[in-house]
Amino acid sequence: MDKSLIPEEAxxxxxxxxxxxxxxxxxxxxxxxLLTIAPEGKGDYAFxxxxxxxxxxxxxxxxxxxxxxxxxxxxxxxxxxxNIKAENAYLNFFIDWDKVFRSVLLKEKNLPLPNLGDxxxxxxxxxxxxxxKPMHLGHLRNNALGESVSRLLESIGYKVVRTNLLNDRGxxxxxxxxxxMLYGNDTTPETTGEKPDHFVGRFYVLYKEKxxxxxxxxxxxxxxxxxxxxxxxxxxxxxxxxxxxxxxxFMETYEELGIRFDRIDYESQxxxxxKEIVRRAVEKGIFQKGEEGEIIAPLEKHALPNKVVLxxxxxxxxxxxxxxxxIKRYNEEKFYKLIYVxxxxxxxxxxxxxxxxxxxxxxWAQRLEHLSYGLxxxxxxxxxxxxxxxxxxxxxxxxxxxxxxxxxxxxxPELGEKEKLERARKIGIGALNFxxxxxxxxxxxxxxxxxxxSFEGExxxxxxxxxxRLRSIIRKSxxxxxxxxxxxxxxxxxxxxxxxxxxxxxxxxxxALRNDPSILAHELIHLAQLINNYYxxxxxxxxxxxxxxxxxxxxxxxxxxxxxxxxxxxxxxxx
RNA sequence: GGGCCCGUAGCCUAGCCUGGAUAAGGCGUCAGGCUUCUAACCUGAAGAUCCGGGGUUCGAAUCCCCGCGGGCCCGCCA
Numbered sequence: 001m002d003k004s005l006i007p008e009e010a011x012x013x014x015x016x017x018x019x020x021x022x023x024x025x026x027x028x029x030x031x032x033x034l035l036t037i038a039p040e041g042k043g044d045y046a047f048x049x050x051x052x053x054x055x056x057x058x059x060x061x062x063x064x065x066x067x068x069x070x071x072x073x074x075x076x077x078x079x080x081x082x083n084i085k086a087e088n089a090y091l092n093f094f095i096d097w098d099k100v101f102r103s104v105l106l107k108e109k110n111l112p113l114p115n116l117g118d119x120x121x122x123x124x125x126x127x128x129x130x131x132x133k134p135m136h137l138g139h140l141r142n143n144a145l146g147e148s149v150s151r152l153l154e155s156i157g158y159k160v161v162r163t164n165l166l167n168d169r170g171x172x173x174x175x176x177x178x179x180x181m182l183y184g185n186d187t188t189p190e191t192t193g194e195k196p197d198h199f200v201g202r203f204y205v206l207y208k209e210k211x212x213x214x215x216x217x218x219x220x221x222x223x224x225x226x227x228x229x230x231x232x233x234x235x236x237x238x239x240x241x242x243x244x245x246x247x248x249x250f251m252e253t254y255e256e257l258g259i260r261f262d263r264i265d266y267e268s269q270x271x272x273x274x275k276e277i278v279r280r281a282v283e284k285g286i287f288q289k290g291e292e293g294e295i296i297a298p299l300e301k302h303a304l305p306n307k308v309v310l311x312x313x314x315x316x317x318x319x320x321x322x323x324x325x326x327i328k329r330y331n332e333e334k335f336y337k338l339i340y341v342x343x344x345x346x347x348x349x350x351x352x353x354x355x356x357x358x359x360x361x362x363x364w365a366q367r368l369e370h371l372s373y374g375l376x377x378x379x380x381x382x383x384x385x386x387x388x389x390x391x392x393x394x395x396x397x398x399x400x401x402x403x404x405x406x407x408x409x410x411x412x413p414e415l416g417e418k419e420k421l422e423r424a425r426k427i428g429i430g431a432l433n434f435x436x437x438x439x440x441x442x443x444x445x446x447x448x449x450x451x452x453x454s455f456e457g458e459x460x461x462x463x464x465x466x467x468x469r470l471r472s473i474i475r476k477s478x479x480x481x482x483x484x485x486x487x488x489x490x491x492x493x494x495x496x497x498x499x500x501x502x503x504x505x506x507x508x509x510x511x512a513l514r515n516d517p518s519i520l521a522h523e524l525i526h527l528a529q530l531i532n533n534y535y536x537x538x539x540x541x542x543x544x545x546x547x548x549x550x551x552x553x554x555x556x557x558x559x560x561x562x563x564x565x566x567x568x569x570x571x572x573x574x575x
Numbered sequence: 576g577g578g579c580c581c582g583u584a585g586c587c588u589a590g591c592c593u594g595g596a597u598a599a600g601g602c603g604u605c606a607g608g609c610u611u612c613u614a615a616c617c618u619g620a621a622g623a624u625c626c627g628g629g630g631u632u633c634g635a636a637u638c639c640c641c642g643c644g645g646g647c648c649c650g651c652c653a
Contacts, residue, residue: 033593034593036595046596050634053633060633088596089596130653170653177598292651294650294651296650303578304578304649305578305649305650310651311651313651315651317652317653321653335652343647344648345648346579346647347647347648348647348648348649349577349653366596373648374580375646377646404615407615411613439587440581443588444581444646444647446579446587454601454602456601456602456616457600457615458602459598459601459615460589462601462616464615465613465616469616473612514592519589533617535612536616537617539612
């Protein structure tokens with residue numbers, strides 16, 4: 001795309017040229033950093049002159065005033081810059097948004113995003129449930145984050161491999177399996193009609209209950225695990241079926257949420273594999289043997305606590321497996337980046353893992369990232385599945401859909417059942433995912449079940465409603481927006497919308513590069529507020545400027561839909 | 576004992592990375608708006624010791640230090 005048509009590029013170019021004419025030496029990158037959004041009413045972009053003060057040795061206010069004349073002269077080369085005004089220590093730039101609308105948005109019928117990724121491959125590991133029980137609320141936050149970050153990265157040109165690490169081999173899996181063997185009576189999810197992961201989870205809960213009266217069951221479960229490790233065909237066969245149910249159940253939930261994985265790594269296939277790597281590292285002197293024969297990665301030089309990477313009985317630890325898996329993934333995928341979406345309680349673990357991989361000499365270890373997110377808390381503290389203090393993921397999803405259905409029945413009781421359900425699903429899940437994404441990922445959040453998740457205010461349905469209203473107006477016009485030929489220019493409010501549509505571009509880039517969908521979530525609310533205000537105060541169908549306005553809201557609706565998709569939300573034509 | 580994260584109106588949050596022009600939204604409260612493109616909406620009002628104290632700076636919600644409060648973690652759990 002022609003760079004002179006991109007507002008930020010034009011402003012930057014103009015500043016550079018002006019400064020060059022004055023022999024002021026400042027790096028291009030520095031200018032880009034300094035450039036900010038001007039406050040309401042003062043312009044569009046603002047360039048603060050404080051930094052220049054130390055170079056030119058004048059007061060910032062005077063510099064701004066000084067540069068104003070010159071910059072106005074040079075402006076002609078950048079026709080999308082309408083005006084420049086010096087105010088206080090700022091140079092405020094006014095953009096011709098009408099021109100941006102015509103020459104950029106109108107061509108694409110959407111917001112053009114830059115191809116920053118250039119097809120580079122990024123693995124995003126997320127969700128990663130345990131196969132002994134259904135997912136809970138924490139997984140829903142994880143799923144939403146992982147999927148949204150994946151979509152954001154794709155939107156700016158990266159190739160994303162959505163990766164799930166299934167823990168299908170921990171002791172708890174065998175505890176559930178043991179309960180099934182003892183009390184299952186050959187039932188299956190099909191015979192009981194349960195969702196398969198819930199069927200599995202029920203036996204895990206049953207095990208925990210029985211264990212209280214029969215502590216010897218724990219030893220039984222360990223024996224079962226041992227038999228599995230020794231490839232006992234009977235156990236293996238049963239286990240495969242059992243874990244398959246769990247996975248099948250997860251897949252149903254993923255489908256409901258609109259997510260799918262490109263790659264699944266199974267712990268059962270790798271849990272034992274890291275030992276050779278550890279042994280070689282000991283030979284090279286990277287790792288050391290401890291007093292009991294355990295292997296330690298010395299990390300104190302890197303300001304981290306040392307980490308045991310192999311037990312004294314030579315069995316693997318979680319970190320052993322993670323070291324192996326990272327290397328395996330790199331060898332297979334040659335990824336540019338690997339992003340682990342894992343809760344903040346594992347911050348230290350990942351710091352240690354990344355440092356260890358660095359010590360092992362893998363240059364790509366520097367491009368490993370941990371998207372650490374805060375815990376989902378319930379009143380009274382952390383969720384603990386062992387204590388039954390969890391909110392089941394499928395329950396929440398269903399609850400959201402039911403709430404949406406109730407609203408639909410209030411508003412549109414005449415709709416067919418199928419249509420109602422379809423809308424309820426989109427709205428319920430949209431509300432849920434938006435809620436999970438709108439907070440800074442780092443922050444813990446307290447979930448209050450009795451308050452539920454709202455459909456009003458800063459919510460997913462608010463965005464969906466805005467979209468539906470726009471689509472409804474377009475539908476009622478009977479005009480195909482693609483056939484409209486624009487004449488006349490946009491008004492002030494309309495230019496403001498174009499401006500904010502355009503600013504979404506940088507927001508999406510920031511969200512993607514910072515692994516933080518909440519940035520986009522907030523900006524999208526702001527945009528929807530402007531749009532709602534616009535169609536409330538401005539008649540469209542009854543206006544002489546109908547066609548121009550239709551075109552604007554058509555493009556706005558496309559951009560809204562695109563952005564909502566990045567937040568794992570679907571759109572509705574009617575609400 | 577040590578490390579990491581968080582602390583902004585009654586409540587939930589944005590802004591902090593990269594210091595700069597009146598601290599921005601939502602919920603709730605109060606006052607308005609459906610014979611006019613869908614009221615899951617819109618307009619207006621009230622509501623803030625930016626946890627406390629120092630420091631750096633022309634300038635601090637933002638950077639640094641010391642406290643206080645909350646969460647998470649710390650060599651053979653995952």
